[in-house]
Amino acid sequence: MERITEAPSQYRHLEKMTVRELLENMNREDQAVPIAVAAAIPQIEALVNAVVDKMQHGGRLFYIGAGTSGRLGVLDASECPPTFGVPEDLVIGLIAGGDRAIRHAIEAAEDSWTQAWEDMQAYDIDEGDAVVGIAASGTTPYVIGGLQDCRKHGIVTGCVTCNPGSPLAANADFPVEAVPGPEFVTGSTRLKAGTAQKLVLNMLSTSVMIRLGRVLDNKMVDMKLSNVKLVDRGAKMLVQNLDLPYEEAHSLLLKHGSVRKAMDAFSLAHNHSTGL
Structure with a gap:
């Protein structure tokens, strides 16, 4: 060789x-x-x-x-x-x-x-x-x-x-x-x-x-919320996608633990689909 x-x-x-x-x-x-x-x-x-x-x-x-x-x-x-x-x-x-x-x-x-x-x-x-x-x-x-x-x-x-x-x-x-x-x-x-x-x-x-479906659009929707920067990033994804005020998106994210789970919960509660 x-x-x-x-x-x-x-x-x-x-x-x-x-x-x-x-x-x-x-x-x-x-x-x-x-x-x-x-x-x-x-x-x-x-x-x-x-x-x-x-x-x-x-x-x-x-x-x-x-x-x-x-x-x-x-x-x-x-x-x-x-x-x-x-x-x-x-x-x-x-x-x-x-x-x-x-x-x-x-x-x-x-x-x-x-x-x-x-x-x-x-x-x-x-x-x-x-x-x-x-x-x-x-x-x-x-x-x-x-x-x-x-x-x-x-x-x-x-x-x-x-x-x-x-x-x-x-x-x-x-x-x-x-x-x-x-x-x-x-x-x-x-x-x-x-x-x-x-x-x-x-x-x-x-x-x-x-x-394997671990990215939606171009976003890391399953990322671990391991620091302030990532929580902020996830909240901004929800603000953009769900048209929510930042504080509400932030609370929703922390409640459900990931962007994907927060989106799914919001979709279920409001009876409509979400997508990035």
Whole structure:
């Protein structure tokens, strides 16, 4: 396979650059990322459809990864409940080395071919679920081994990688290969590769949740009201949609706990439908 993520940087003697040169050159390289993601949209589409199919029938989405890739999976999974009001265990992010690895590097954690499957056993994973392996290099044993074990057990697999023709992609039913090219600092895949993976995961989880009905119009009507800003946002949605005074909308929202539930209650009380 071609290991583009390990290819030498196109820039030399970074230590001799001014701060402005460093920033401008990194920004120039970053512009390759959305182009690489755009080229992968057909692959992302196939993965989204596969995940939606599983989740519409009661399945869950698992992310498995190591290092930066694992942290990105954990981040995406952790943002789904507050954003879309889904249960905490609907999207699950697993990182090699466990939760401690989110903040600290765990030596050799990613080198186990069997640990990912063992980690998934704690969640009683089965063929109703979907698993997406995340690895910029496409060669991480923790992730490849996890997908191999999933496929042995009839579990749908996908992946997000930044090298073409990787072993990881070969073990995924729905591979996504977003290839933004060599890093500004040679091999530092937390840069362009990490950004590409973050964009793909944003697209994946957001598209899945929209298809599952967790967004109305363009609004997060199931978001958790976890702070003053979100309560205010929800109240303003109700003001706009129900033509209510702000204070009445605010009280209705707090009474029912979400924009969707408040809209449904208002619709029932006034015998008419609402829609954003």
